[in-house]
Amino acid sequence: MSVSILVGSQWGDEGKGKIVDILSDRFDIVARYQGGANAGHTIVIGDQKYVLHLIPSGILREGVISVIGGGVVIDPVALLEEIKLLEEHGITVDGRLFISQNAHLIMPYHKLLDSISEKGNSKIGTTGRGIGPCYIDKYARKGIKIVDLLNRVVLEEKIRKNLEEKNLLLKKVYDHEELDVDQIVNEYLAFDEKIDKYIKDTATYLNTEINAGKSILLEGAQGALLDVDFGTYPYVTSSSPTSGGACTGSGIPPTKIDSVIGIVKAYTTRVGLGPFPTELTDDTGEKLRAEGAEFGATTGRPRRCGWYDAFLMKYSVMINGIEKVAVTKLDVLSNFDEIKVCVGYEINGKSIKTFPANAAQMEEVTPIYETLKGWNKDITGIKEYNDLPEETKEYLKFIEGNSGFKVSIISVGPKRSQTIQL
Numbered sequence: 001m002s003v004s005i006l007v008g009s010q011w012g013d014e015g016k017g018k019i020v021d022i023l024s025d026r027f028d029i030v031a032r033y034q035g036g037a038n039a040g041h042t043i044v045i046g047d048q049k050y051v052l053h054l055i056p057s058g059i060l061r062e063g064v065i066s067v068i069g070g071g072v073v074i075d076p077v078a079l080l081e082e083i084k085l086l087e088e089h090g091i092t093v094d095g096r097l098f099i100s101q102n103a104h105l106i107m108p109y110h111k112l113l114d115s116i117s118e119k120g121n122s123k124i125g126t127t128g129r130g131i132g133p134c135y136i137d138k139y140a141r142k143g144i145k146i147v148d149l150l151n152r153v154v155l156e157e158k159i160r161k162n163l164e165e166k167n168l169l170l171k172k173v174y175d176h177e178e179l180d181v182d183q184i185v186n187e188y189l190a191f192d193e194k195i196d197k198y199i200k201d202t203a204t205y206l207n208t209e210i211n212a213g214k215s216i217l218l219e220g221a222q223g224a225l226l227d228v229d230f231g232t233y234p235y236v237t238s239s240s241p242t243s244g245g246a247c248t249g250s251g252i253p254p255t256k257i258d259s260v261i262g263i264v265k266a267y268t269t270r271v272g273l274g275p276f277p278t279e280l281t282d283d284t285g286e287k288l289r290a291e292g293a294e295f296g297a298t299t300g301r302p303r304r305c306g307w308y309d310a311f312l313m314k315y316s317v318m319i320n321g322i323e324k325v326a327v328t329k330l331d332v333l334s335n336f337d338e339i340k341v342c343v344g345y346e347i348n349g350k351s352i353k354t355f356p357a358n359a360a361q362m363e364e365v366t367p368i369y370e371t372l373k374g375w376n377k378d379i380t381g382i383k384e385y386n387d388l389p390e391e392t393k394e395y396l397k398f399i400e401g402n403s404g405f406k407v408s409i410i411s412v413g414p415k416r417s418q419t420i421q422l
């Protein structure tokens, strides 16, 4: 039996999808615990590329059960599209996917409010998937849950009540036309038929399976620095991607967690607004974006790129309790003569000891860099650690030492075969 949490350790897009796919052959169940269709997890199998937004990446492994936990916010339109896409590729979803009755539903007004509230200096650069507004309603105790799909009377009542308020908000605050209440009621009543079969008390299910000796991998979305509590607030998402969120988002208690695996990109990227100390806005940043194909898997936006930040990772290791990591996209650094690593932050010429508590302070920091020699060799075909160039091994040892983790997986390309396991 083992229960592991897999977390994104930076600002998302670290390659979680690929590593979940690699690890899922050792697990019986893969469960998502937070976020929604703002996530884009890419898995490449042979020549086929899959981008999953809501369904755990384990769905691509035969025999593995997928669970969407109660901490996730579900857009039924996105969910049904994803199920359809998988089935078109011959992947059976029925009987292998369970959705928590506690997960909240993303409504059309959440998506609309997400996009129209992104204005002026309140802009975050969200994915526009309705994530923030849905979590707002959850915590305001106005949300509509997956379980509400099972009772048509309750569902209709809740939608009408919510829309009364949302339409007022749209009209009076945003000067936007009101939404058609009957159309939304009918659309959501129809989801019931398509989604009911997946609904389950997943907390009881997961705990029962653990007691029966089954192993579970909890798949985080986004990354630690996008966490609503520990990220670069307010430039964060509205959920808890850090390992703590895995317990509340799945119903698996902390006493049953065996390990936390961090996914770490060999450099740093970020999509959307917010501080990013090691960002490179010059040709080197462009080169990282081009070599790493750094464009969003959900929105297609170019990702901001910069050097690896060991100071940030130390913080992420502490908050998440990360011990072992998978370092991804190491191959992207193959064509650089010199590679820089940020080992600390300075403010006004003084190095700081702890990670800045807010975005404003974070904007003021200057990274302290150390420069390492590049390896200038193609490593995408290497299968064994010992066959890596000496400079690559030095780089890995350097980031290990400065970040406080042990590397256990090295990814040198998007494919399953481009993985070195230690």
Ligand code: GDP
Pocket: 008, 012, 013, 014, 015, 016, 017, 018, 039, 040, 041, 042, 043, 044, 292, 296, 297, 328, 329, 330, 331, 332, 411, 412, 413, 414, 415
């Ligand atoms: P996630 O959100 O953390 O699952 O990551 P994304 O799927 O959004 O972004 C990671 C991107 O990098 C995807 O296009 C992957 O196919 C790709 N990728 C993953 N691992 C590697 C790697 O080791 N090398 C290269 N070159 N690409 C990788």
Ligand code: IMO
Pocket: 008, 011, 012, 013, 014, 038, 039, 040, 041, 124, 125, 126, 127, 128, 129, 130, 131, 132, 220, 221, 222, 223, 226, 235, 236, 237, 238, 270, 271, 272, 273, 297
């Ligand atoms: P995966 O799981 C990278 C970012 C958005 C924005 C901020 C808030 O693929 O790593 P939201 O729509 O969540 O309200 O946007 O969070 N963001 C991500 N960045 N990877 C993701 O997911 C992200 N999900 C949200 O760009 O800056």
Ligand code: MG
Pocket: 012, 013, 014, 039, 040, 041, 042, 297, 298
């Ligand atoms: Mg992604």
